[in-house]
Amino acid sequence: MSKRKIKGKKKKKKVKGMREERVESVEEKEVRVEHIATTGTSADIETWWDKFEELELDDKLDLLYNTFASEEKEEFWEGLELFDAVEKVFNDLALKGRVEEGIKLLEKLKEQRYAQYMADYPYYDYNLLHYYAPLDERERMKEIIEHFEEDPVKGIDHISVALDIFRLYGMAEEACQVSRGGYQKLKGSEEIMPWGVAELNQRAVFCAIREYIISPDYGKKEVEGEFYEKLKALDFWDEDSGDDERLQKTVKTLRGEIRRDWTREDFMISNADYEDNVYLFFVEFIRYLNIDKSFEWVTGDLFFELVLEYFAEVPERRAGFYFCFSKEYLDKYLVSFFSFLSLNDAKGMAVLKALDYFSAFLHLKGIFTDEELKEVKSAIEEFNVPLRRAYEKRSWKYKFLEGWE
Numbered sequence: 001m002s003k004r005k006i007k008g009k010k011k012k013k014k015v016k017g018m019r020e021e022r023v024e025s026v027e028e029k030e031v032r033v034e035h036i037a038t039t040g041t042s043a044d045i046e047t048w049w050d051k052f053e054e055l056e057l058d059d060k061l062d063l064l065y066n067t068f069a070s071e072e073k074e075e076f077w078e079g080l081e082l083f084d085a086v087e088k089v090f091n092d093l094a095l096k097g098r099v100e101e102g103i104k105l106l107e108k109l110k111e112q113r114y115a116q117y118m119a120d121y122p123y124y125d126y127n128l129l130h131y132y133a134p135l136d137e138r139e140r141m142k143e144i145i146e147h148f149e150e151d152p153v154k155g156i157d158h159i160s161v162a163l164d165i166f167r168l169y170g171m172a173e174e175a176c177q178v179s180r181g182g183y184q185k186l187k188g189s190e191e192i193m194p195w196g197v198a199e200l201n202q203r204a205v206f207c208a209i210r211e212y213i214i215s216p217d218y219g220k221k222e223v224e225g226e227f228y229e230k231l232k233a234l235d236f237w238d239e240d241s242g243d244d245e246r247l248q249k250t251v252k253t254l255r256g257e258i259r260r261d262w263t264r265e266d267f268m269i270s271n272a273d274y275e276d277n278v279y280l281f282f283v284e285f286i287r288y289l290n291i292d293k294s295f296e297w298v299t300g301d302l303f304f305e306l307v308l309e310y311f312a313e314v315p316e317r318r319a320g321f322y323f324c325f326s327k328e329y330l331d332k333y334l335v336s337f338f339s340f341l342s343l344n345d346a347k348g349m350a351v352l353k354a355l356d357y358f359s360a361f362l363h364l365k366g367i368f369t370d371e372e373l374k375e376v377k378s379a380i381e382e383f384n385v386p387l388r389r390a391y392e393k394r395s396w397k398y399k400f401l402e403g404w405e
Contacts, residue, residue, distance in 0.1 A: 045079045052085055057092050064089060064105065068112040077113070083120045090127065103131050121147045122158040130346075133165050141166075141174050148178065152185045156192060163203055164346040170296030172210065179203035183234065203301075205236050210297045213254050246276075253283045256291070260284070262365050269320040278322055282308055285361050293357065303354035306347060309333075310355065323362060325372065327379040330355070334383060352380050352387060 052063055064085060071077070086109060093102035106124050110117040117124060125144045132140040144162065148155045159182050166175035183200040186192050212218060212227040231247075252258045266277040285307075286300035295303075310333050317324040337348025359376040362368035368376075 042079065044073075044076060048080065057089065057096070060085075060089050061093070061101070061105065065108060068108060077116055082113075082116050083123065087123070099131065103128065118147070118150075122155045125155075126158055126161060129162055129165055133169050133171070136169075138171075138174075141171065145174060145178055145181075149181055149185075152182050153189060153191050156182075156186065156196060160196075160199065161346060163200075164302065167298045167302040168346060168350060170299050172207070172296055172298045175203065175298045176207035176211070179207060180234075187235070201234060201236070204234050205231065206298070206301050208234065208236075209251060209254065210301075213251060214297070218255070249280060250283055253280060254287050254297075256287060262367060264321070264367055267322040267367065269317060269322060274322055278308075278311075281365075281367075285358060288361055289357060302347075302350065303357060306351050306354040307358045310351070323367065325359075325376050325379075327375075330379055330383065334387070349387070352383060356380050 048063075048067070052060055055063060086105065090102040090105060093099065093105070106117075106128060109124070125147055128140060129144055148159050148162065152159065159178060162178055163175055166172075166178065179200050183197065183204050186200065187197050189197070208227065208230040211230075212223065215223050217223040249258065260280070262277075262281060265271060267274055267281070271277065282304045286297065286304050289295040289300035289303060290297055310330070311323055313333070314324055314326045314329050316326065334348060334351055337351065338345055355376065359368060359373055359380075363370075363373040
């Protein structure tokens with residue numbers, strides 16, 4: 001948490017050479033085609049697909065269920081390209097408002113054809129995650145986490161989605177388990193981009209801080225020692241690193257032991273300490289969300305991340321003020337979360353809420369003027385219209401938006 005950059009970010013893929021959509025290698029597909037051609041099942045598969053493509057949605061659903069229950073040939077499953085059929089039926093059901101039937105389909109696949117489910121688990125789990133999280137189905141979350149832990153490299157982009165969802169819904173224990181376990185397993189991987197590992201590390205470090213500040217034994221030597229051991233295990237801190245002062249400020253600010261009287265001048269680019277000031281102000285924002293607005297700490301950390309990324313990239317800062325608002329850049333920022341094949345729409349759905357709370361906090365602290373707050377509120381109201389349209393299409397995923405007034 002304390003190593004976040006104030007000046008900006010770069011969006012990259014986490015897995016080297018990997019696209020975000022499902023891709024099968026040419027070599028793998030050639031081997032599969034050759035295999036089914038010699039086993040006598042290729043004609044069966046072609047017949048199955050011809051039948052599938054001619055059917056209406058309900059009949060496609062029935063065909064999948066019947067195939068799950070009756071087809072026993074391993075070669076058939078290897079050549080079927082089952083994911084394509086399941087994905088099409090699930091998406092068609094979701095578009096028709098029949099999400100529960102789509103979820104039942106995925107659950108039945110997992111129950112009857114577990115090997116086929118696990119072959120493409122990140123994509124199936126992605127939908128189950130969005131469905132079960134708002135229902136607070138912790139056992140379902142546990143199953144999904146176990147899948148990620150079995151093959152974290154394969155699921156890295158979807159691990160990030162899981163972390164976003166856990167933080168949105170305040171599922172702190174799940175967020176901590178995934179980030180900690182993911183970091184420990186992936187930190188030495190040559191397949192993962194360093195920034196992807198660093199992202200997991202940041203989540204895990206914040207979880208360690210959260211556990212320490214909410215401990216009933218906070219401040220006691222034994223608990224403090226355990227806290228530092230957790231940070232060392234996360235490669236975050238050692239006695240000679242120079243991080244201790246900032247870490248202590250972070251902890252004490254979150255606990256409310258340090259309070260500051262901020263002025264607008266603290267956040268002018270000309271101020272030699274503006275980067276530290278911005279960071280500590282955001283830390284205060286996390287505490288404000290928890291104490292005054294009853295958000296879980298991990299949700300506050302997500303809001304911190306979203307708003308920090310926005311202000312760090314605003315192209316023009318009027319009069320050198322760091323928290324300069326730009327409606328034009330907010331438009332671009334929102335679009336970046338909903339681009340084709342993006343997995344980041346969970347974050348995108350929360351951007352306006354995060355910015356709304358943060359602008360109110362800036363105003364509360366006397367940093368924003370009435371006019372500046374009005375400008376932000378007006379833009380949020382305007383962008384809420386298209387975002388709500390997007391929400392209506394994804395409403396089964398993002399129940400957390402309901403009631404967030």
